[in-house]
Amino acid sequence: MSVNQILSILWRRLWLVLIGLVATIVGATAVLLVVPPRYEAQATASVDLGRADPVTGAETSAMSSKTLIGTFSALIESNRIATDVVKRLNLASDPQFAQQYLTSGVSGQLGINEWIAQSLAKGVDAKNIDGTNIIAVTYKSSSPIQAALIANTFLASFEDAVVDMKVASAQQTSSWLEPQLEKLHADLDASRAKLIAFQNQNKLLAPAAGGTDNDASPLASTGSDLSSAKAQLLALQSQLSVIDSGQGASTQTTTLLDSPVLANLKASLASVNSDLGRARADLGSNNPKVQALLASQRSLQDQIGVEIPNIRRNAVAKIKALQDQIATLESNYSDQYGKMISVQAQRDQLASMQRDVSFRQDQLDTSQKSAASARMQGQLSFSNVTTLDNATPPAKPTFPKVPLILALAIGAGLALGVIFALIAEALDRRIRGVADLQFATDLPLLGTIAKTNTKGARKDKGKGFTLSMPAAPR
Known part of the structure; x- marks a missing residue:
């Protein structure tokens, strides 16, 4: 089928093309009127990866930096943060959320706080901006004010959770080390008493400080x-x-x-x-x-x-x-x-006992240092996460985008009208021109009868047509 035939078909079925176009535009308009707008608010925070731990002095490596930011992103999207956001904003007493919870069908299986937290967790998105140490927290909602409020609350809850997790881990370490320190103290005292008793029994003096051997x-x-x-x-x-x-x-x-x-x-x-x-x-x-x-x-x-x-x-x-x-x-x-x-054997035994005392003293010193660090970390009130920008209510919705939807509707309507026109033509194969006749019979054309525009055509109908013959082949 030639292009001229397709254009002729579309011209004859123009009404179908227009129907398809109008139908898609009407459908797109209905979607724009029915579907509520969706707003996205974004809050950002910076993770200071170069800051050394204020207590231990340890620095974050490049590999652990990626892991740390990935962990932070997962923490923001977790139900723990979402549940804290629900409690901070007291969303359980919001009439809109309460009505949605009653109509959800899970009121007897799941508490309202957990249900709202799951709903909020689906609308929040935390990701690392490529090439930076910035985490962007985005929340989607039908209300621009609510989107900004919840995004900021997610970020604030996340920052507090980072501090709480570090403090909780340090306190747990400190609690575990306390009985260990007591045991190390007892072991050190026992080793010292054993050393003193051995020296008194054998009348041996330990080398003085600086490496001086008294014997x-x-x-x-x-x-x-x-x-x-x-x-x-x-x-x-x-x-x-x-x-x-x-x-x-x-x-x-x-x-x-x-x-x-x-x-x-x-x-x-x-x-x-x-x-x-x-x-x-x-x-x-x-x-x-x-x-x-x-x-x-x-x-x-x-x-x-x-x-x-x-x-x-x-x-x-x-x-x-x-x-x-x-x-x-x-x-x-x-x-x-x-x-x-x-007395060489006794001196060797004395040296062994001295090493044992030194080893237990080093163990005790290291554990005491770790316990002191854990106690200091348990009193921290800040983290290496700092808010850069709080979310503000967006002026325009991110969905639906009217120009894009209308453009897609027009394109889809034209395509649908063309398809309808071609289907209608395939079901109604009447011959309306020379091209249709040639396409249908695949026979040579002998001649055509063309209608003329003579003024006396109504009086003499026989004179309203002319016959044309194709040129004879030479």
Whole structure:
């Protein structure tokens, strides 16, 4: 079927197209008049995901942020919040809700507060605005004032519920920790008493603060004194060998064995030697001053020679005293070392018991810190949710939208009229033109009789038509 035929059919069935168009427009108008308008009011709140917990100092991670916002959205749409909204607004005493509840057929099965809460939960929508940490709470109602009021109440109830949930969780944790703290206290006291009894029984002292071991300190001190005495003995023996070799009188440096007298004599001899060397160079060997210096040199050397035997006797006495001291220290060191070895097992047990006391002390400190944090969280009166914008009564309804519905009605009416026209044409296949004849018979056209507009057509009917023939094929 050609486009011309379709247009011809629509023109002949124009009344059906108009009927379909008028019917859909009338139906759309009836819907607009019957269906009550629907208003949407939106309130928004910001979730501060970057704020650290004021008590524990913990921060929210990126993954837990998405989970937290999803949990908040589900909480807003829950029956818990809806029931709280019903109680806050006292909707059970509203005549409109009361009448709807009585006609709902569930008055004997469900309380009015629960029924209204379920109705409100169906009309609320909470979602996260993409790319932000903002939660939008939208409520749909036939009244713009009611939509704004309920949306704001949902948001306020949600913020209070977040605080209540955090406080309830903290109080529950605090209540659970109280008996645990008492048990930890008892365990710590028992461990300390066991440690003290063990120390009293075995006469052992625990290492002092800073890592000082009271039992090992005497051994370390004795070992240090022994090393020092051996070093002094070695130095005295070395210097005594120098004296015995005859070099003690000639050396001009002060040694460990030198007495104050010998040290002064050596210093004076060094000064005289220096002056003598300069005088010989300047005045010559026979100069009286040089001779006087030589006399002083011999006198000092004689005095040093007299002092050396005294120094040697003192050195021998010192060496003997050091040898006796070393022997005593070695004996003490051996006794203390043997004692340390004999009590090593007890010291290990003491260290184990000390670790047990430290472990229980750490457990108690950690639990006390957690209990204190839980008690502080149980007293919080704020959350990380802050209201950005309260809902206001919308000026225009979101449904129905008159221009859109009328446009859809016109389009649907035209489509319905076209369908009716084509169906009517299919049921009534009369031939009204050359195209219909060709479509119906699929035979070649021989000629057509066309009506003429002659003035005498009524007087002579035979002259009102003309016959046309198609051109003969060549």
